[in-house]
Amino acid sequence: MALVASPEALIAPSVLPADFARLGEECMGLEKAGADRIHWDVMDGRFVPNLTFGPDVIASVRPLVSLPFEAHLMVEEPHELAPRYAEAGCELLTVHAEACPHLHRTLGAIRELGIDAGVALNPATPASAVAHVLDLCRLVLVMTVNPGWGGQSYLASMEAKVAEVRAMIDEGQHQVELEVDGGIGRATIGAASKAGAGVFVAGSAVFSNEQGFSHAVAELREAAAAR
Numbered sequence: 001m002a003l004v005a006s007p008e009a010l011i012a013p014s015v016l017p018a019d020f021a022r023l024g025e026e027c028m029g030l031e032k033a034g035a036d037r038i039h040w041d042v043m044d045g046r047f048v049p050n051l052t053f054g055p056d057v058i059a060s061v062r063p064l065v066s067l068p069f070e071a072h073l074m075v076e077e078p079h080e081l082a083p084r085y086a087e088a089g090c091e092l093l094t095v096h097a098e099a100c101p102h103l104h105r106t107l108g109a110i111r112e113l114g115i116d117a118g119v120a121l122n123p124a125t126p127a128s129a130v131a132h133v134l135d136l137c138r139l140v141l142v143m144t145v146n147p148g149w150g151g152q153s154y155l156a157s158m159e160a161k162v163a164e165v166r167a168m169i170d171e172g173q174h175q176v177e178l179e180v181d182g183g184i185g186r187a188t189i190g191a192a193s194k195a196g197a198g199v200f201v202a203g204s205a206v207f208s209n210e211q212g213f214s215h216a217v218a219e220l221r222e223a224a225a226a227r
C-alpha cells in the first residue's frame with residue numbers, strides 16, 4: 001500500500017460494529033461512501049477478551065472491495081498470525097507493542113511478507129516504545145481507548161502522547177502515518193487532529209450515523225480539518 005502523504009484526514013472505518021451477516025455489503029458501502037481504508041479489529045480472546053475476525057473472514061471480503069485493508073492485531077502472538085492475515089489480503093498489519101517482546105524482529109518479519117507494518121500503543125504504553133522502530137513502521141496507532149470493544153469514550157489524555165509521537169516522526173523525518181483509534185467522532189476528531197493524528201479509525205461514529213456512511217465519512221473529514 002503506497003504511503004499516502006495526504007494533508008487531508010484519512011478515515012479508516014472499523015467494521016467491528018458492522019452487521020456480520022452482511023459484512024461484504026457493509027464493506028462495499030464503506031467504499032462507496034469514500035472511506036480511505038477498512039480497519040479490521042482482530043481480537044483473539046486472550047490479548048483482549050473479545051473474539052472477532054479470522055483471516056478467512058477477511059479473505060472472503062477481499063475480492064468485493066478495492067480499498068486497502070489494515071488489520072489491527074489485538075492478539076497475543078502476532079508474529080504467528082501475521083502470514084495468514086497477509087495472505088488474506090491485508091496491506092498493513094498493526095501489532096501491539098505490549099504483545100511483542102521482540103518488536104523490532106516482528107516488524108521486520110511482517111515487512112518480509114511484502115506488506116507494511118504498524119505499531120499500536122495501549123493507553124499506558126509510552127511513546128518511547130516506538131523510538132527505535134520508526135524506520136520499520138508505516139504507521140503508529142495511538143489507542144484512545146483501552147482495546148477490546150467499540151463504543152467507548154475517547155481518552156483526551158492521549159492527545160499528549162499523539163503530540164509526542166508526532167514530534168518523534170517529524171524530528172526523524174520518518175515517513176510514518178499517525179493513527180488514532182477509539183471514541184473518534186465529530187466531537188473528538190478535531191482535537192486528535194490538532195494533536196498530530198492524520199488517520200482516524202471510527203466504528204460507532206460511522207455505523208450509528210442516521211444519515212448513512214457517506215454523511216458520516218464526510219462529516220468526520222470536515223471535523224478533522226476544522227480542528
Ligand code: DX5
Binds near residue numbers: 016041072151
Ligand atoms: C477497540 C478497537 C477500536 C474500536 C473503535 O479495541 O480497536 O477500533 O472498534 O470503535 P469506536 O469508534 O466505536 O470507538
Ligand code: ZN
Binds near residue numbers: 014039040072181201
Ligand atoms: Zn482498532
